[in-house]
Amino acid sequence: MQYRTLGKTGLNVSILGFGASPLGNVFEPVEEQEGINAIHHALNNGINFFDVAPFYGDTLAETRLGKALKGKRKDVVLATKCCRYVTEFDFSYKRALTSIDESLKRLQTDYVDIYQVHDIEFGTEEQVLNEAIPAVLKVKESGKARFVGITGLPVRYMAHIARQVNIDTLLSWAHYNLLEDEINDELVPLSQQKGFGLMNAAPFLQRILTDSSLPEWHRSPKEMINIQPVLISACKKYGLALSDVALAYAIAHPGIATTITGMCELARVKQNLAALNISIPPALLNEISILAAPVKNQMWFEGNPANNIPQQKKYLI
Secondary structure, eight states: OOEOOGGGGGGGGEEEEEOOOGGGSSSSSOOOHHHHHHHHHHHHHTTTEEEOOOOTTTTHHHHHHHHHHOOOOGGGGEEEEBBBOOOOBBBHHHHHHHHHHHHHHHHTOOEEEEEEOOGGGGGGGHHHIIIHHHHHHHHHHTTTTEEEEESSOHHHHHHHHHHTTSSSEEEEESSSSSOOOOGGHHHHHHHHHOEEEEEOOOOOTTTTTTTSOTTTTOOHHHHHHHHHHHHHHHHHTOOOOHHHHHHHHHHOOOOOOOEEEEOOOOOHHHHHHHHTOOOOOOOHHHHHHHHHGGGTOOOOOOOOOGGGGOOOOOOOO
């Protein structure tokens, strides 16, 4: 396993991060023991970064992760979130302060390494800046979190907020993979300028970049969904699985400390670990680049429409 330093935090995190959302039965039911076995295998093979949130499975993912990490807390870098819950978004100062205590109880620990404002695009800019972020900074001051950060989907809005606050980390969702590279436009150089640790989630783009069938709720444009079998075929010519190529590609980005993907089954953890050692043939990368060009960066939008900063609007760093 390789490790990179997470910005100015000084934390050394595994280049492959364990996304714990599937532990909450978010996508399909999983037996608790299977999830625990997956976590232990990940730990035994060098994965030390675990990312979770109260939102995942209505707190179930946090509860199960806490059970699995009992007695192993010192071996991991643990991140959770606040402000997004199954029944509501609440970016208020008070809720962010109470949420940490609830998470700590479920995670069976007295601190987290990173406390993040979850999916900031769903709140108003005013409340995120004046309530949620001050609250997580207060939590940091209390010692219940070592570092604080933000997470979200729209990269330009994320950069817009990150310019205005002193955060330690930023988790960008689905914007660096074989079909998306907008993280490079602003977030990578901004992270280098300001020193926050940059994390990338969803390297498989909700299964498009795997050999698995896609869920009915997938939000990508039809043209992007239709490219999946084309990319599967291209990878097969080189004896490779699309998912392995996608993960190997994402983790290779030198400006991203860790790439987070959801895991809850032992077989998936083993496959993802094996993908770390894949060398992607340059000819295959070139072919994928050509095939993907017509649908490159066709990302959907989520959250408050006021936070949808158009792609063409650039900010000077």
